[in-house]
Every structure is written in C-alpha cells, then in structure tokens.
Amino acid sequence: MHLFFQELLNGLVVGSLYALVALGLALVYGTMQIPNFAHGHLYMLGAYVAFFGVTVAHVGYWPAMLLAIVVLALVGVVLERLVFRPLRNAPEVNTIIAAVGVLFFLQTLAQVWFGGDYRVFPTPYDKVVHFAGLVATQQQLIVIAAAAVLMVALFWFLKRTLTGATIEAVAQNRAGAALVGIDPNRVSMMVFAISAGLAAAAATLIASISLISPSMGFTVILKAFAIIVLGGMGSVPGAIIGAYILAFAESFGGTYISSNYQDAIAFGVLVLILTFKPTGLFAKGT
Amino acid sequence: MLLQVRNVTKRFGGLTAVDDVSFDVPAGHIKAIIGPNGAGKSTLFHLISGYHPATRGTLTFEGAEITHLPMHEIARRGIARTFQTTSLFSHQTVLDNATMGYRMHAATNVFDALLRTPRARREETESREAAYEALRFAGIAPLANRIAGSIPQEAQKRLAIAIAVAAKPKLVLLDEPVAGVTSEETVEHAELIRHMANEGYTICLVEHKMTLVMGLADSIVVLHHGKKIAEGTPAEISADPAVIEAYLGAATHA
Numbered sequence: 001m002h003l004f005f006q007e008l009l010n011g012l013v014v015g016s017l018y019a020l021v022a023l024g025l026a027l028v029y030g031t032m033q034i035p036n037f038a039h040g041h042l043y044m045l046g047a048y049v050a051f052f053g054v055t056v057a058h059v060g061y062w063p064a065m066l067l068a069i070v071v072l073a074l075v076g077v078v079l080e081r082l083v084f085r086p087l088r089n090a091p092e093v094n095t096i097i098a099a100v101g102v103l104f105f106l107q108t109l110a111q112v113w114f115g116g117d118y119r120v121f122p123t124p125y126d127k128v129v130h131f132a133g134l135v136a137t138q139q140q141l142i143v144i145a146a147a148a149v150l151m152v153a154l155f156w157f158l159k160r161t162l163t164g165a166t167i168e169a170v171a172q173n174r175a176g177a178a179l180v181g182i183d184p185n186r187v188s189m190m191v192f193a194i195s196a197g198l199a200a201a202a203a204t205l206i207a208s209i210s211l212i213s214p215s216m217g218f219t220v221i222l223k224a225f226a227i228i229v230l231g232g233m234g235s236v237p238g239a240i241i242g243a244y245i246l247a248f249a250e251s252f253g254g255t256y257i258s259s260n261y262q263d264a265i266a267f268g269v270l271v272l273i274l275t276f277k278p279t280g281l282f283a284k285g286t
Numbered sequence: 287m288l289l290q291v292r293n294v295t296k297r298f299g300g301l302t303a304v305d306d307v308s309f310d311v312p313a314g315h316i317k318a319i320i321g322p323n324g325a326g327k328s329t330l331f332h333l334i335s336g337y338h339p340a341t342r343g344t345l346t347f348e349g350a351e352i353t354h355l356p357m358h359e360i361a362r363r364g365i366a367r368t369f370q371t372t373s374l375f376s377h378q379t380v381l382d383n384a385t386m387g388y389r390m391h392a393a394t395n396v397f398d399a400l401l402r403t404p405r406a407r408r409e410e411t412e413s414r415e416a417a418y419e420a421l422r423f424a425g426i427a428p429l430a431n432r433i434a435g436s437i438p439q440e441a442q443k444r445l446a447i448a449i450a451v452a453a454k455p456k457l458v459l460l461d462e463p464v465a466g467v468t469s470e471e472t473v474e475h476a477e478l479i480r481h482m483a484n485e486g487y488t489i490c491l492v493e494h495k496m497t498l499v500m501g502l503a504d505s506i507v508v509l510h511h512g513k514k515i516a517e518g519t520p521a522e523i524s525a526d527p528a529v530i531e532a533y534l535g536a537a538t539h540a
Contacts, residue, residue, distance in 0.1 A: 153400075161399040162385070162392050162410055169375055169386050176374035178357035179335060179367055180453055181390025190396055 006134055007251045013140045013209070015247030016147030020202035021220050022227040022239040023154065024195030030234025031171040031191045034084055034095055038102035039199060040221025042079075044214060045106055046072045046200025047207040048114055051121055061124055061204075068200040076196030077189045084192075085185060103217070110214035123208030143205045150201060151240060154194070158236065167191055171234070226270050232280030241281060245269065287346075288313040288488050289334070289365075289457055294343030296329055296512075303329040305512035306343070311457065316479070316489045318499045320523075321509035322532060327492040330509070331459050334490075335367045336360040347457070362390050366450035367459035368443075376435030380426065380445055383434050384417035387452030391416075420452035421445075423485075424478065440471045447478065451487075458482065460491040464498055476502055500524065508532065 025039045046068045053064025083102055087095045125138035158164040169177040170187040178184050203212075210216075227246055231238025246266050253265030273281070289311040296304040304326040311317045319327050332338040334345060336357040345353045352360050366387070375383050392413055398406035421427040424444040429437050434445060443463060450458050463479065464472045476498050483489055493499050499506065500520040508516040508523060510532040516523060523529055 157399060161406065162389055162394050162413055163396050163399040163406075165378075165382060165386065166389060168378060168382075169389075172375040172377055175337060175357070176369070177386070179337075179361055179369075180374070180386050180449060181358050181361035182386070183356075183358045 002133055003255060005132075007255045008248075009134060009136055009140070011244070011248040011251035013143050013247075014251060015244035016143050017202055017206045017220075018223055018227055018243035018247050019240045020147050020150060020198050020205075022224040022231070022243050023151070023236060024198040025221075025224045026228045026231065026234055026236055026239035027167075027191055027198075028195045029228060030236065031167055032084070032188055033092070033234075035099065035225075036195070037096065037099040037221060038079070038106060039195070039224065040217030040219075041103050041106035041110075042072055042075065042196045042217075043199040043203045043220055044110060044212070044217035045075065046196070047121070047203035047212040047216065048110060049200065050204035050207065051119060051212060054122060065201060065204040068204050069197040072196040072200035073193035076192035076194075079196070080189045080192040085188065103221075107214055107217070114214065116214060118211040118213045121207035121212055125208075137209070139205075139208050143209070146201070146205055150198065154198070155236070163190075226267065228280075230270050230273055230280055232283040235280070235282035238280055238282030245273075287311070288315075288348060289490070290344075290346040291330075291334070292344045292346070294330070294333055294345065295341050296326075296333055296338060297341045302512050304333065304340075304509075307507075307509065307512075307514045308343075309507050309514065309517060311488060311490055313456075313488050314483070314486065315504045316483050316491070316502050318503035318506045319490065319492045319509060320494075320496075320499055320506055324511075325509040326512040327509055328461060329512075331367060331461050331490075331492060334360075335365060335459060358390070361453065361455075364454075364456035365459065366453045366455035366457070368446035368450055368461055368463065374434075374446070374449060376433075378434055379430065380421065380432050380434050380437065380448075381414070381417055381430040383445055384420045384448045384452045385413050387420065387449035388413045388416040388454070390453065416454070417448075417452050420448040423451050423481075424448035440467050440475075443467060443475065444478065447482070451482070455487070457488045457490060460489060460493075462493055463491060464493065464495055472498055 021039070021043055025036060028034050028036050049071045050064045050068040053059050053067045054061060059067065079102065083098050084095065087098055123139050125142055127138050129136050129138055129141065158167060166177065166182045166187050167190065169182055170184050174184050177187070223246060227242040228234070228239050230245065231242030249266040249269040250262050254262035257265055287310050292308050294304055294307050295302065307330065319330060321327055329338065333340045336355055340353055344351055347363055347365060352363060375386060392409040394406045394409045418427060418430065421430055424447045426441050426444045426448060429441055434442065437445070460479070464475050467475060472495060479489065479502055503520055505517065505519055506523045507514055508529050515528045515532060516526045518526070
C-alpha cells in the first residue's frame with residue numbers, strides 16, 4: 001500500500017508536467033487547428049532561458065521562471081506572426097511541415113548556443129520531505145502545486161474573463177468572431193503566447209528534477225500529442241485528464257508490471273481507450 | 287447616406303457572382319435585397335461585411351471607404367451581420383454569445399484580465415448588462431443560460447439578432463432572418479425587425495419570403511445573375527416587368 005501511494009505521488013508529478021505541456025498544445029490546436037510539433041522545443045527553449053536566469057544572471061528560481069515565461073511568450077508571438085499566420089489559408093500539410101521545420105530550427109539553435117551536453121538545473125528546493133512514510137523532494141511538491149495553480153488560473157481566464165472568451169469564440173467560429181469585431185489574428189498571437197509561456201513554466205518546474213538538453217523536447221512532444229489525442233483533439237479539460245491518465249499508467253505500470261515496459265504500457269492504455277472512444281475522452285462536437 | 291455601394295463586382299474565378307452593383311442605404315431605412323437563388327445576395331453581404339474582398343468597386347460607410355478593411359475592423363465601424371446558418375458560437379451559452387457581440391466595445395486586454403484591473407471588472411459587468419439588454423430586446427432573456435446550439439431554430443434566429451444588437455451597430459445586415467421559421471413565427475420576427483428599425487437601427491436584409499419583404503422594406507433592390515435589375519418601393523417592384531420575368535424565368539427553369 002505504501003508503494004501505491006509513492007507511485008501515486010510520482011504519477012502526480014509527471015502528470016502535472018504532461019498537463020502543462022499538453023494544455024498549450026491543445027489550446028493552439030483547438031483554436032487554430034495547428035498541430036504544433038515544435039511545442040516540445042519551445043519547452044526546451046524555456047528550460048534553457050530559466051537555466052540562464054538561475055546560473056548566469058543569478059536572478060533566483062521564481063524570477064527565472066517568470067523570465068522564461070515572458071521570453072517564450074514573445075517567441076510564441078513571433079512564431080505565430082512569421083511562420084503560422086502566412087500559412088493560415090494554405091493546405092494543412094504545409095502547416096505541419098512548417099511546424100517540423102521550426103522544431104529542427106530550434107533544436108539546431110540550442111545545440112549551437114548551448115552545446116549538446118546534458119546540464120543539471122540547480123534548484124533551491126532540493127530538500128527531501130517525509131510525511132506519512134512517503135518520500136518526496138520539495139521540488140516535486142512544488143511541481144504539483146504550481147501546475148494546479150496554473151491550470152486553475154488558465155481555466156478561470158478562459159471561462160470567466162472577456163479576453164479569455166475571445167479565445168473560445170475564435171476556436172468555435174473564426175469568421176464569426178471577426179464579425180463581432182474580434183481580431184482573430186490578435187487572438188492567435190495571444191494563444192501562442194499563452195501556450196509557449198505554459199511550456200516554459202513546465203520546463204522550469206521539471207528541469208530541476210530531470211536534466212536539460214537540446215533534445216529534451218522530443219520525448220515530451222510525443223507524450224503531449226498522445227495526451228491530446230486521448231483527451232480529444234483541442235479539448236482543454238481532455239488534455240488535463242489525459243495527462244494524468246498517461247502519467248499514472250506509466251508510474252503504476254512501471255512499478256507493478258515492469259519498468260522496462262513503462263512506455264509500452266502507457267501507450268497500450270492509450271490504444272485501449274481509443275478503441276472504445278475513438279474521438280478521445282472529451283471530443284469537441286462540431 | 288449611411289452606406290454607399292458603388293459599382294461593386296465580385297468574381298470567383300470565371301464566375302461573376304456580383305456584377306457592377308450600386309445602391310444606397312440611407313440611415314433609418316429598411317432595405318431589402320431580393321432575387322432568385324444564386325442571384326448573388328449573400329455574396330453581396332459577404333462583400334459589405336468584409337468576408338470576401340470586392341474585385342472592383344467601392345463601399346463607403348459614413349463617408350469613409352471600407353472596401354478593403356478586414357472584417358473585425360468593419361464590425362468595429364458599426365456594421366453587424368447575422369448568418370443564414372443560425373448562431374455563431376453554438377457550444378457557448380446564449381448569454382455568452384450575446385456578450386461576444388458587445389466585446390469589441392471593451393478595451394480590456396489580457397493583462398487587465400489577469401490582474402483583475404478595475405477596468406476589466408467594470409467592462410465585464412457592462413458587457414453582461416449589454417448582453418442581457420440585447421437578449422430582452424430579442425425576446426429570449428429566459429434562455430440566457432442555455433447552450434446556444436440547443437435552443438429552437440426560431441430562438442437561434444432571435445439570438446443572431448441579439449448578438450448583432452449587443453454590438454450597438456449603426457447598420458445591421460440580416461441574412462435570411464426567417465429561413466426555416468414557421469409562418470406564425472415569421473410574423474413575430476417581422477415585428478422584431480420593425481422594432482429594430484423603430485429603435486433607430488438601419489437594416490439591410492436578404493430574404494426569400496416575399497410577404498415579409500413587402501411588408502417591411504422601405505425599398506428593395508432586385509438582383510438577378512449578379513446584376514441589379516430593379517430598385518424601388520415594394521409597390522414599384524411588384525409591378526416591375528423585369529422582376530416578374532426574372533422570378534417566372536427562374537421558376538420555369540427550376
């Protein structure tokens with residue numbers, strides 16, 4: 001039973017990371033139908049910006065996270081404006097290829113700028129916490145709490161504010177939104193900024209638990225895509241639920257069955273769910 | 287003159303959907319645009335609202351040219367339109383739909399929203415009030431919390447009008463406001479449109495139901511194969527040989 005709760009905790013940590021990354025992906029897909037394959041690499045870039053903030057600029061952990069969020073939000077805006085907006089009316093495959101192009105561009109950029117080495121991201125929260133026989137680092141608990149705060153904030157923003165409602169409006173009917181005076185291009189930029197900012201926050205949270213490297217975006221983007229397929233393409237609640245399902249499947253599967261098959265088990269669960277619910281858990285009706 | 291349409295032409299490839307059409311819409315007027323199927327009525331609305339750019343010609347609204355402005359900018363100048371295909375944001379509540387209509391009058395940006403500035407809070411209250419007012423105007427306030435896609439067809443038509451009214455526009459373009467609505471409801475709808483005109487909205491409507499058009503319009507523009515073939519009062523139009531020919535011709539080919 002003890003092992004169970006320990007794995008529950010680990011699943012929560014990983015699930016929180018997945019949720020923040022998948023949310024950004026779902027938001028962009030849900031609003032603009034852009035499958036942003038470069039999303040994982042925005043996450044990677046966010047980790048490096050925060051790393052720079054902590055190790056070079058010495059601004060401290062939380063300011064470094066804020067810096068990463070702001071820088072990545074700007075990168076997101078630039079990406080929308082320079083890469084995706086011109087392809088708005090192009091066939092979907094062009095958008096996909098452009099996203100893959102951005103992915104390799106960012107990867108190469110990171111390799112040239114930061115080198116290919118794995119780096120350790122220092123955290124001030126490395127103490128181990130014991131409670132009820134469970135073991136966690138402070139950083140793990142921070143990941144869980146911060147992710148929850150960010151998700152609640154995002155939900156509140158989307159559902160309860162006028163500005164957030166414009167995102168929903170553009171997602172449901174882009175031309176209709178323009179008809180009531182909403183500039184869809186501005187909303188697109190805002191969505192990319194939020195999406196990349198969330199990725200940067202996720203990266204800063206998790207980087208001090210794992211290591212950072214220019215290729216760290218690859219694993220996370222695969223998982224994030226699996227999650228938004230599982231959750232229902234473009235669904236925000238689906239992305240959150242899907243993230244925790246995948247993370248728990250990984251952590252419990254890895255413990256109770258075999259850690260060698262951890263990913264196979266996780267994706268097995270995905271296939272199983274999609275067999276019964278092919279459109280995902282929270283498919284958006286059309 | 288509120289809206290001036292001058293020599294407006296729209297070509298899609300080899301097809302000329304709107305061909306050299308000119309007319310004026312004076313403030314306070316109800317202008318109807320009629321014509322057989324495929325006459326170019328909806329395309330004309332698309333041109334005025336900026337959904338499609340005109341191939342040639344100019345559109346002038348309140349003395350300023352709007353021909354090549356993007357849709358959201360035209361909406362902000364005060365032209366609202368409704369769609370043939372019912373409601374705009376079918377997964378949101380009726381109230382949220384109407385709120386979106388008012389959204390462009392709010393200056394709130396993402397930072398206001400996140401920081402809960404007084405402006406954000408004030409504008410959120412204002413927009414709710416404006417939305418409720420628009421729903422009451424359209425007679426669907428009791429449906430405020432229903433999901434827009436789930437309310438009856440006729441109520442969706444009213445919602446479309448509420449969204450337009452919430453935007454506090456100067457000109458409202460109504461695209462087939464009573465398509466798919468029963469004849470009793472059509473009478474009620476006509477009253478609503480009349481009520482809009484009395485409240486000072488200028489209205490331009492595309493409609494097939496002649497009873498509605500003849501009873502409401504101050505003047506009528508008749509399109510046929512993209513060309514304007516007649517313009518005048520309902521009495522003049524119903525006596526116009528070219529119009530009768532166009533409709534009968536269309537009927538025999540159908």
